Amino acid sequence: MASILTKQNLITVFEHEKRFFNLKDEKEKQLHEALERYHGNYTPFFKLLRNGVQFNEHVGIIQIGKTTIEVLPKADKAGEEKWRDLLIGMIKTVWGFDVKSTGSSSLKLKSNSILELYFELFISELEYLLHRGLIKRYRKNEGNQTSLKGALQFSKHIAHNLVHKERFYVKYTQYSNEHTIHEILFKTIKLLAHINSNSLLKGRIGALTLDFPEMKDIKVNESTFKKIVFDRKNQHYKTALEISKLLLLNYHPDISKGRNDVLALMFDMNSLWEQFILVTLKRKLTRHFVSSQVTKSFWKPTSGYSSKMRPDIILKCKESQKNYVLDTKWKNLNGYNPSPEDLRQMYVYHRFYQAKKVALVYPSDQHSIQKGNYFSSENHLEMSDKECSIMQIATASDIKVWQEEIVKNISKLFL
Incomplete structure (x- = not known):
């Protein structure tokens, strides 16, 4: 399914890019004012400039009324189409979306909009739940x-x-069948009916409105989702509820004017890059245990709490039991060395996690692995055996090819 967003209601920018508005144009003025209100009331994904905004490391979409601002990542000179496809591929990989078959025909997502991706995934999940039968x-x-x-x-x-x-x-x-889970899903259906502008999805949303039992309107917040306990009976609701949570908690109605409601689906690229590498390695590396969030304490004051460290990814060889530590960084080095702070951090990981090798992993426009050793702490004129590699992994147009390249390059660390 192709996106029907036109140039008139779609603004595409890249991360860290500036966007200025023509305040003499009424539509642009309203958009600018809506962004200012959103910035003032909620956690911002951009900073305000004179007559404009500058986006930061967050990517995704911000829909204001009928206008969608699409913020794409960028680690090379490729254009919008490639980075839109890669971003959607990364999100699918990290979330582990599994689109169900609703009867005889299998749904194949072709949306090229992040917003439409989530709408269509939610719709397909609800169609699957209705086909299977709603739980009581x-x-x-x-x-x-x-x-x-x-x-x-x-x-x-x-x-x-x-x-x-x-x-x-x-x-x-x-x-x-009137219970909290169905009340949340019904509230999400009503939200989609209100904010969707894709005519190709309109009919399916209308069908859900008719087919799904009407529920009372409830107030939804973070604690509403925390109270849900998944078991064998409702496990298949998990994806639909995750998308509901994302949509409902990030939707901010325009109370003042009622025409510039804001829906923000934004992702921190540093976190998304880390999770994308982690999930890829967990699926592809068979000879290593792949783990994350392995926390260790490294300093404690005489009174108070100790300070902790937590590397992004630890690989443990099943045969030799040797550790390898990875830290992911979403930025293009552009020929420069990593910051001294990053290199010092890797040195600490080397010692505290008894690592055989450590590496910093960056996206790039071409593959390169630069090996280096730390100087000896006993004799600064000599090199130690502590090795830290700088891995730059080129992006690919196809997400699966990119994953293969990531595994291929990181595997060189074990040689």
Whole structure:
């Protein structure tokens, strides 16, 4: 499915790029004002400039009313199409999206918009859930009934039904598909119906609105999702709920004017690059244990909490039990050496994690591996056996080819 976003309602920029607005144009003025309000009320993904904004290391989309600002990553001289495809590929890889088959026809995503990717993934998940059958849960209810079932709430019964002798105010348990999970999903369907501008998705959203049982409107926040416990019965709801969480918690209605609602789906490229490398290595490296977030303490004051360190990725050879530490950096070195701070950090990892080798991993426009050794701490004129490599991995037009190149280059660390 091709994106139907036109040049009139799509603005594409790259990370760290500046975008200025013509304030004499009413549409551009409204867009600028909406970005200013969003910057003031929520965590910003950009900084304000005079008559414009400058984006930072976050990429993704910010939809304001019917206008979508698309922020793409950039580590080489390639254009929009390549980086849009790679960003979508990285997001799919990290999230582990598995698009279900809804009956006889298998859905194949072809969206070239990040926003449409999430919309279509959510729609396909809901179609799959409806095809499979919605689960039911026991829920506690309280209120007037025409028959006595459950526990009679005597004081409330007297207060409500002094005149209506035929009613009973009771507390009872009902086995129903009306529960929090379905209320969240229904709220997301309603949101999509409100903000979607893709005519190709409009019919499917309309069908979901009709087919999905109507639920009461609930207030949703972070704690709403934390209370959901996944088990064997509702495990297949997980992807749909993850997308619901992303959409509902990042949607900010325009209370003042009501026409410039903001939906921001933005990702920190440093974190996305790290997770993309981690997931790729976990899938492809068979002779090594691949782990992350292995925290160690390295300093403690006489009173108070100790300071900790946590490298991005640790590879442990299953046969030799040797450790290799990777730290990922989303930036193009452009011929320069890494910062002294990064090199010092890798030296500390070398010692505290008893690593055979360590490496800094960067994206680039061409492959290169530069090996180097730290000087000896005993004799500064001599080199130690502690090796730190600088790996620059060229991007590829195809996400799977890029993953193969990442594994191929990182595997050279073991030689």
